[in-house]
Amino acid sequence: SERIAINQNQFFQSADLVLGSNAFAVGPKKTDDGSTRLIINSHQPLEGSLAWYEAHITSEEGWNMMGGLFPGSPFIFVGFNDDLGWGFTVNKPDLTDIYTLDINPKNKNQYLLDGLWVDFEIRTLKLPTKLFGPFKWTIRRKAKYSKHGPVFETKSGVYAVRFAGMNDIGQVEQWYRMNKSTSMEEWLEAMRIRSIVSFNAVYADKKKNILFLHNAASPVREESIDWKNSVDGTKSALIWNELVPLEQLPLIINPSSGWLTSNNQDPFKVTSEENNLNPEDYSKTLGLQTRMTNRAYRAIELFNAYDVISEETLMDIKFDNQYSKDSRSYKYIETIFKETFTDPDFKEAQAVLKRWDLKTNFDNRSATLGVCVLGPEWLAEQNNQDPPKPLNVFKKCVKDIKKSFKRIDPLWSERNLLFRGNKRVPVQGGPDTLRAIYGRVQENGQLRAVAGDGLVVLVEWDRNGVLKSKSIHQYGSATQDENSVHFDDQMMLYANEQMKDTFFNPDELEKHSETKITIP
Missing domain, CATH: 2.30.120.10 (Aminohydrolase, N-terminal nucleophile (Ntn) domain, beta-sheet knob region)
Known part of the structure; x- marks a missing residue:
């Protein structure tokens, strides 16, 4: 119903779901110093069993991998080793x-x-x-x-x-082989196992390679059938058993643009226009998504805006907190500009929206209202529903914000916060911005960040293949121990959009190790 659809609590209560991800790769053709850089930025809930845990796994048999996993996993899901690294983003192939x-x-x-x-x-x-x-x-x-x-x-x-993944238990082997890969060829061979049935992958390595793969265990289907609806179950010929070869999925290796971005979007819009693949070259039975996110629009705008990209510029892109005028979100809000109001609160609120620069920075006085209005549209698109009427959403947001803050234009830093124990820290960013922050409404009207940017990793191989890496976690390495200094010692760095050293190098790790436990 319209009443349920415009309830901002409904939008923010859903924010503890997996909402999306970012991954970027920039090769020597685009970097300022000939380096190859990768940013890993998968979005997860900030707390609970699906929150990222940062780990570094090593063995005496050559396993040396660092990145993010979920507690209980024996493998790194997204991360890097000495030779290569990758990030995953959610895709939605028809499987x-x-x-x-x-x-x-x-x-x-x-x-x-x-x-x-x-x-x-x-x-x-x-x-x-x-x-x-x-x-x-x-x-x-x-x-x-x-x-x-x-x-x-x-x-x-x-x-x-x-x-497509029915009765397949090969995921363990595939994760392991990806972790142990030392070259692009070995990594692609691991991806050919196909037990990880979906996810976009953005990859980079020390040999200056970058690639994008729309990974999907897509079945070989009869081309003449409309697979969007239920199909005839009386013909065994329609019971598929083979998968489309990996090379027949969207795969871009070392584009001349020198950059790739994956933000849960159309797989044919991940780099410069001349380097994107042609959808006409791929089977319609793959059922590939055509949606574009605000994050994808902004990433493409920003990458196209620079002739060369330094480490600092790349981090600026990652932490960008703005909405694109090409996004559904802006077009949805724009409809409010044409309305005529006599109520003084609505007139003032309309003016607040009109002067919004579409950013979600700390001192922004339009972001609170803007994000409130665009939220239900975002949720409707996620659920394949028609969005509620913008005017109804606008009016409810004005009333709710005025009730909580006694004004229509509170600072975004007063509205959007990261909670940890008794600490409250303002954070920039918002839903579907590259600095992705999804909040849940509290009784006092504040948003408590519950999902989005968690673990962020920057990996760099310089022109000589020398590895450097940085990372940040939303809280710290002691995710459950409230008495540990590491329960929240990364919180301020995270809020200030700063990174820390990973100490991936064995000598650095030895110097900075606090505790060692030997398991017999």
Whole structure:
């Protein structure tokens, strides 16, 4: 409903979901000093089991990898070693198909396939359930499977679902081989395992290579069929078993532009226009996304604006906190400019929006209202829904902000904060800016940052292949220990958009190690 759609709490309550990511690679053709640089910036919740934990894994057998993982993982998910590194961003390829089944009217446990009635495979599913205290119970349910996959019996019919990653347990091997790769060829060979069924990858290495890959375990589908809808389940020829080769997915290696950016956007808009791939060269059955994010618009604008990019310029791009005039967000807000108001609060608020420079910096007095208005549009697009009417959103935001702050234009630093224990620190950035901060509304009207920029890593190989790296975490390495100095010792650096040394070099690590634990 319109009433639910414009509730800003609905928007910000969803902010603890995985919302997006950034990854950038800049090669010697674009850098000021011949270096190759990579920024890893996947967006996750700032707390909980899916928050980034920074780790450095080494072994006596040549495993030396640093980056981000989730607690419990034996591998680095995004990061770098001596020779190469990569970042991942979420993509949305079409990896699932639904088949309409024709059921035998005389036997509900049979379906039609190639003119014959075929028995469903009946499996017993066991669901261990904890009741209370030491008591547990195992629930057992019968489930049907066809040659296509698991079967769902609904009021509208019987359907089977087929997913590209179904029954694949090769992810462990693929992560391991990516971690141990020492060259672009080895890394691509690891990606050919295809058990990691999605994610865009942005890669760079010490040999001055950069690449973008729209990774997807996309099945080889019959080109004449409309796979956007459910398909005929009576033909075994439509049950796919092979994957599209990696080389037939969008893949750009060493573009002449010298740069690549991935921000959860159309995979055919990741570098300069002349270096982008042509979508007509790829199968329509891949179901590739066509959406553009504000982060993608801004990144492309900024990379195109510079002839050469230094380390400092690259970090400025990463921490950019502005909305693009090409973005859906701006076009949504722009509709408010044409309205005529008699209410003095609405007139004042309209003026606040009109003079917004679209930035979300500390001393900005238009960002609080602007971000509030664009939020529900962003959420609707994420959920494949039509956005609520801008005027209704605008009026509600004005009333809510005035109630919380006694004025329509509080400073963004008063609205947007990072919380940790009893600490409150203002942060720049906002939803879908390159400095990505997604907040949850508190009772006093402040936004508590709950997702977005967490672990940020800068990796650089100079023209001679010498490695340098920096990183920052939103809180610190002691993510759960409130009594540790490292529970929040990176918080101010993070809020000030500063990086720290990683001490990746063994000698540096030895000098800066606080504690050593030997496990027998």
